[in-house]
Amino acid sequence: MSTTSEVIDDDKYLPLFDLKAWITGNKEEANSTWKWLQTAEEERLALEAEMEEQGTFDLFTQEGKEEIFQRVHTWESSRIYPDGMGGFETIIKTDSIESIESIESTDHHTANDEISVVYVVSERGGGFGDIVWASSRWLANLLAHADTCRDLLQWPPLSDASHPLRNVSFLELGAGAAIPSLVALQCGARVLCTDQGIPDRIRCMAEGMERTRRKNYQQHCSNENLQGQVLPYGWGDPVDSLWQQHQNNPQKHFRVIVAADCCYMPWLHHQLLASIQQLLDPDQGVALLTFALHGNTDHDNVWNIVPMAEQEFGFHVEQLPSQQLTPPKRGMGAQQGLVHVLRLTRNKK
Numbered sequence: 001m002s003t004t005s006e007v008i009d010d011d012k013y014l015p016l017f018d019l020k021a022w023i024t025g026n027k028e029e030a031n032s033t034w035k036w037l038q039t040a041e042e043e044r045l046a047l048e049a050e051m052e053e054q055g056t057f058d059l060f061t062q063e064g065k066e067e068i069f070q071r072v073h074t075w076e077s078s079r080i081y082p083d084g085m086g087g088f089e090t091i092i093k094t095d096s097i098e099s100i101e102s103i104e105s106t107d108h109h110t111a112n113d114e115i116s117v118v119y120v121v122s123e124r125g126g127g128f129g130d131i132v133w134a135s136s137r138w139l140a141n142l143l144a145h146a147d148t149c150r151d152l153l154q155w156p157p158l159s160d161a162s163h164p165l166r167n168v169s170f171l172e173l174g175a176g177a178a179i180p181s182l183v184a185l186q187c188g189a190r191v192l193c194t195d196q197g198i199p200d201r202i203r204c205m206a207e208g209m210e211r212t213r214r215k216n217y218q219q220h221c222s223n224e225n226l227q228g229q230v231l232p233y234g235w236g237d238p239v240d241s242l243w244q245q246h247q248n249n250p251q252k253h254f255r256v257i258v259a260a261d262c263c264y265m266p267w268l269h270h271q272l273l274a275s276i277q278q279l280l281d282p283d284q285g286v287a288l289l290t291f292a293l294h295g296n297t298d299h300d301n302v303w304n305i306v307p308m309a310e311q312e313f314g315f316h317v318e319q320l321p322s323q324q325l326t327p328p329k330r331g332m333g334a335q336q337g338l339v340h341v342l343r344l345t346r347n348k349k
Contacts (some may be wrong), residue, residue: 011072016041021204024245025229031245033202033231040199053089058199068116069123071204072211075137075179076116076143080277083137084144088178088328107219115144115220117182132177134337136260136291140179143258145189152320153256153286162249165189171254171279173235173272178205181228182212184256190227192246192254197232203231239278253281256288263291265300266301273305273313276344287315292327292336306342317346 016037023034075086117140121130142148146163148157155164166188172181173194181193193205209228216224231245245253257280262272276287293299309315322339327337 011070013071013203014207014210016203019203019210022179022206022209022228022230022258023202030070030109036197036257037199037203038204041135044200057169057207058175058300063144071123072207073121073132074116074118074215075132075140076281077114077141077183079114079145082141082323083134083325084281085139087132088134088326100187105293113145115183115186116215116216117186117209119179119182120207120211121177122201122204122265131328132176132179133261133292133328135339136177137321138323138339139166139258139260139268139288139290140183144183149187152343153289160175160230162337163187165256167253168256169249169254169256169281173233173257173259173275176201176260177231178208178230180258181205182208184214185228186216188227190248191229191255192234193228193230193250194242196234202230206348212344233275234271235268235275236317237275239275242279253285254279255281255326258288258290260290261292263289263302263305264294264296264303265299269305270312273309273315277315280344282346284348289342289344290339291342292340294336294337297334309342309344314347316347319344 011232020030020034023037023100024031073086075084085112099166102148119132121132123130134329138265142152145167146161148166153164158164158323165184168189170181170184170190170191171194172178172184175181175193178193178195178288181191185191195201209226209230213226216226227248229246229248233244239252257274257276259276263269280287289305291302304318306319309317322341324334325337325339327333
């Protein structure tokens with residue numbers, strides 16, 4: 001349980017140039033993704049200008065519309081709530097909590113180890129990249145805290161007090177709003193955040209990184225060099241396209257790979273696992289698949305990813321305890337907030 005997302009007053013698009021470092025990986029030269037986004041940006045601005053000239057630009061404020069679409073929101077990790085603070089429409093129940101004021105007056109908001117991120121949802125999502133699913137919130141919250149992150153990854157405690165993700169190569173597949181990536185970025189990981197090749201979705205992920213960096217600087221006056229990049233990538237596609245544009249990882253493998261709510265399409269399981277197999281570190285890599293059952297197909301079809309991962313791809317698969325959270329939208333069934341967790345590692349021969 002958590003409260004609704006905080007909406008940022010400034011909901012306008014950031015200038016594309018402000019996002020360039022997150023797309024090129026801080027390289028001076030423009031990569032193919034940057035050029036692709038520049039073309040899409042020109043088309044978007046031209047369309048907006050045409051709509052404004054015709055008087056149809058502000059479609060969402062016309063009479064009869066129930067609400068204005070908000071792109072920019074915040075999410076914050078929490079020791080109290082397993083899915084953090086923010087990320088869904090409304091509180092369904094408060095249990096023993098007497099009021100929202102009592103939530104906001106707790107030490108949660110002053111805890112030194114809580115992480116706050118700014119995420120941007122896509123206006124062209126259609127259920128992809130415009131909703132923060134429970135599995136994404138839950139995963140992000142566990143990654144945010146050093147102790148729960150170590151337990152999730154089954155890594156031993158470090159000799160110092162640093163976060164276990166610091167300087168670790170981290171990949172998110174099918175990122176959408178990308179909250180796990182934004183958390184990993186704040187924890188010091190070297191993050192590559194990927195999703196389908198839809199310009200607005202990739203732009204939103206880059207904007208989330210830039211807005212999170214700015215928020216971090218405003219709150220902590222810290223200009224720490226955050227290491228992140230966003231790129232389009234389709235599951236099962238050749239990984240060479242990633243390495244041509246992502247040069248901050250000379251090992252060409254990732255120590256941590258996550259995919260939140262990406263298992264509900266069983267026809268894509270093989271492609272998803274094929275990408276994980278190619279990209280996961282062969283020695284110490286851990287892949288985390290968090291998902292809910294959405295009723296779009298038989299549950300058995302979704303769970304078939306387990307024998308496929310074990311038998312066809314040779315992974316060691318562990319099913320961790322499930323967690324009941326709140327679905328992101330009113331009217332969704334409880335099962336869409338029941339998060340299941342699979343941890344994949346290489347079978348040691």
